Amino acid sequence: MDEDSRAPFTSLRRLATAEQACARCTLYRDATQAVPGEGPSGATFMLIGEQPGDKEDLAGKPFVGPAGRILDQALHDAGIARGDVFVTNAVKHFKHEMRGKRRLHKRPNTYEIDRCRIWLDGERKLVKPAVIIALGVTAARGVTGKAVIITKIRGKTLSLADSTKLFVTVHPSSLLRIEDEDEKHNAYRQFVADLKKAAAAV
Ligand code: SF4
Numbered sequence: 001m002d003e004d005s006r007a008p009f010t011s012l013r014r015l016a017t018a019e020q021a022c023a024r025c026t027l028y029r030d031a032t033q034a035v036p037g038e039g040p041s042g043a044t045f046m047l048i049g050e051q052p053g054d055k056e057d058l059a060g061k062p063f064v065g066p067a068g069r070i071l072d073q074a075l076h077d078a079g080i081a082r083g084d085v086f087v088t089n090a091v092k093h094f095k096h097e098m099r100g101k102r103r104l105h106k107r108p109n110t111y112e113i114d115r116c117r118i119w120l121d122g123e124r125k126l127v128k129p130a131v132i133i134a135l136g137v138t139a140a141r142g143v144t145g146k147a148v149i150i151t152k153i154r155g156k157t158l159s160l161a162d163s164t165k166l167f168v169t170v171h172p173s174s175l176l177r178i179e180d181e182d183e184k185h186n187a188y189r190q191f192v193a194d195l196k197k198a199a200a201a202v
Contacts, residue, residue, distance in 0.1 A: 008122070008125060009122050009125075009126065011041075011126070012036070012037070012041055012123070012126050012127075015036065015119065015122045015123065015126065016034075016036035016037075018119075019034040019036050019092050019119050020033060020034050022034060022092070022093075022119070024115040024116065024118070025111065025112045025115040025116065027091065027093035027094070027095050027108070027112055028093050030094075030096065031052075031057055031093040031094040031095075032057045032058055032060075032094070033057070033060050034092040034093055035052035035056050035057065035059075035060055035061065035062055035089065035092055035093075035094070036062075036088070036092065036119075036123075037062060037086055037087060037088025037089070037123045037127075038061055038062055038086070038087055038088070039085055039086030039087055039088075039127070040083065040084070040086065040127075041086075041126055041127055042127065042128065043084055043085055043086040043127055043129055044084045044085075044129060044130050044131065044202055045080060045084060045085045045086070045129055045130070045131050045132075045133060045198070045199075045202075046085075046086045046087075046088065046123070046124065046127055046129035046131070046132045046133070047071070047085055047086070047087045047088070047132075047133045047135060048087075048088055048089065048090055048120065048132065048133070048134050048135060048139040048142060048143060049062065049063065049067070049087070049088070049089045049090070049135045049136065049139055049171060050089060050090060050091065050107070050108065050135070050136050050138040050139060050171055050173075051089050051090065051091040051092070051093070051094060051095055051105075051108055051138070052089060052092070052093070052094045053065045053067065053094065053105060053173075054094065054096070054103050054105070056068075056089075056094065057093075057094035057103075062087045062088055062089055063087050066173075066176055067171065067172040067173040067176060068172075070172040070175055070176065070188070071087075071135075071172045074172065074188065074191055074192050074195055075195060077192045077195075078192050078195035078196045078198075078199055079196065079199055080195060080198075080199050086123070086127045086129060088120065088123055089139075090108070090113055090116060090117075090120055090138050090139045090141065090142025090143070091108040091112055091113055091116045091138065091142070092116055092119055093116075095107070095108050095112065107138065108138055110141065110147070113138055113141050113142050114141075114145065116142070117142055117145065120142050120143070124164070129164060130164065130165065130201075130202055131164070131165045131166075131167065131198050131199075131201055131202055132160070132164055132165070132166045132167070133166075133167045133168075133169065133194075133195065133198050134166065134167070134168045134169070135169060135170065135171040135172065136150070136169075136170060136171030136174070137149075137150055138171075139168075139171070140153075140168045143160070143166060144160075144166075148168065150168060150169075150170065153168050154168055154169055154170075154194065155167075155169075155194060155197060156168075157197075157201055165198075165201050167194060167197065167198040167201070169191060169194035169195070170187075170191060170194075172191065174187070175187050175188055175191060
């Protein structure tokens with residue numbers, strides 16, 4: 001039976017099991033496993049990243065790599081309890097290309113994001129967060145189903161069709177790529193300010 005037509009999933013565990021068998025796009029072929037979202041059902045906040053990275057693909061858990069460490073620190077600095085957060089990705093399999101023995105991240109395309117939305121929607125229905133924070137353009141596309149320009153909506157309080165509040169900010173991995181220390185510090189402060197704004201909406 002096609003996933004689109006079957007009954008809604010009744011638990012995050014069942015949803016995660018179904019994700020492991022997904023072949024709705026080709027990304028499952030070269031990945032180790034699907035990486036489902038993680039966190040309490042009933043979490044106030046749902047944070048959505050782009051896709052699992054190299055470490056997440058191997059561990060089977062979201063945000064366990066360097067970007068996850070920045071995210072944990074920023075959540076702490078924004079006063080958001082990690083235990084009240086469900087973290088996931090718009091795309092559940094790691095898209096990459098081989099460069100020698102290294103697996104280099106490749107951004108998912110709109111087809112892959114749209115095919116994978118069924119799992120993100122499933123997580124949203126089960127967790128029912130009050131606030132969604134989309135980390136980056138892929139996450140924002142995954143949630144809204146539309147192309148977005150981050151600079152146009154960053155910092156704004158948006159409302160989804162089911163009345164969930166949506167905030168869009170950058171992906172923490174973008175902070176890792178900034179070489180200038182002052183610039184990196186400012187970008188981090190702005191990222192924490194975005195999270196604080198989302199926290200204040202609850
Ligand atoms: S990336 Fe998403 S849609 Fe594509 S195979 Fe994996 S779980 Fe399925």
